Amino acid sequence: MRQEPFLGPPNKRAATWYYRRVNWTKLNSLFDSPFGIYRHHKKYAEGIDTAPLVEEIKKNEAFWSATRAQKVAVQRETLNIPLLVARPTSPSIHVDNVQEVAPSPYFKDFPATLRVLERFAVGRNARISRVNIVSLTPRKPVYSHIDHGLYYAPRARYHLVVSSKGSIMTNGGQQTFFKEGEIWRYNNKVPHESYNDSDERRIHVIFDLLPNSHLGRLKNRLLWIYFNMRPYRFFKHRTVTH
Numbered sequence: 001m002r003q004e005p006f007l008g009p010p011n012k013r014a015a016t017w018y019y020r021r022v023n024w025t026k027l028n029s030l031f032d033s034p035f036g037i038y039r040h041h042k043k044y045a046e047g048i049d050t051a052p053l054v055e056e057i058k059k060n061e062a063f064w065s066a067t068r069a070q071k072v073a074v075q076r077e078t079l080n081i082p083l084l085v086a087r088p089t090s091p092s093i094h095v096d097n098v099q100e101v102a103p104s105p106y107f108k109d110f111p112a113t114l115r116v117l118e119r120f121a122v123g124r125n126a127r128i129s130r131v132n133i134v135s136l137t138p139r140k141p142v143y144s145h146i147d148h149g150l151y152y153a154p155r156a157r158y159h160l161v162v163s164s165k166g167s168i169m170t171n172g173g174q175q176t177f178f179k180e181g182e183i184w185r186y187n188n189k190v191p192h193e194s195y196n197d198s199d200e201r202r203i204h205v206i207f208d209l210l211p212n213s214h215l216g217r218l219k220n221r222l223l224w225i226y227f228n229m230r231p232y233r234f235f236k237h238r239t240v241t242h
């Protein structure tokens with residue numbers, strides 16, 4: 001059947017409504033971040049010497065585990081080594097809401113990595129919470145998701161790029177190529193995804209910082225409330241395809 005060409009609204013009354021339609025895309029991009037000025041990822045350090053970190057990870061190859069990949073579907077293309085993990089105080093608390101942190105059995109085998117993180121945390125007037133070394137398979141993504149839970153409320157997430165030939169990071173409509181030796185604050189309270197656009201495994205140290213100051217924690221909590229109030233579909237959502 002031949003499609004009739006659309007020549008505009010059929011009458012004046014319909015036209016009034018047609019041309020008054022709200023441009024939802026524009027409105028959503030306005031509220032994508034508080035006041036439209038918050039950047040979903042921001043670089044805080046660069047030029048870090050990653051050679052000792054790579055060395056350390058190579059030495060401890062045997063510790064790579066797939067337990068996180070098996071538990072969390074969106075992470076199925078990753079391997080990880082947890083350094084600091086959740087320490088549940090009661091079995092009834094969901095792991096995403098646990099505030100306490102404890103070292104994993106691998107903690108003592110990564111002194112160089114932890115030294116970098118600790119030095120960085122001092123500069124941010126914060127302390128390290130959970131730390132995970134994550135390796136992403138070549139040409140594979142971490143699928144889009146939001147990290148929910150009260151654990152994230154007072155904290156901010158950071159990524160340290162240890163070894164990467166192509167790390168495309170996307171969150172809240174922002175997309176950036178993260179490079180080796182950089183540390184980025186990365187908003188995981190909005191839909192986020194990543195893609196390893198290379199033929200080598202991409203290794204990031206993913207860690208959270210808990211600000212020492214009440215003001216810093218309050219700022220993170222307010223952002224957490226803001227992003228948690230927003231329905232998922234209201235975020236501009238871009239998928240990395242290759």
Ligand SMILES: [Fe+2]
Pocket residue numbers: 145146147188192
């Ligand atoms: Fe995440």
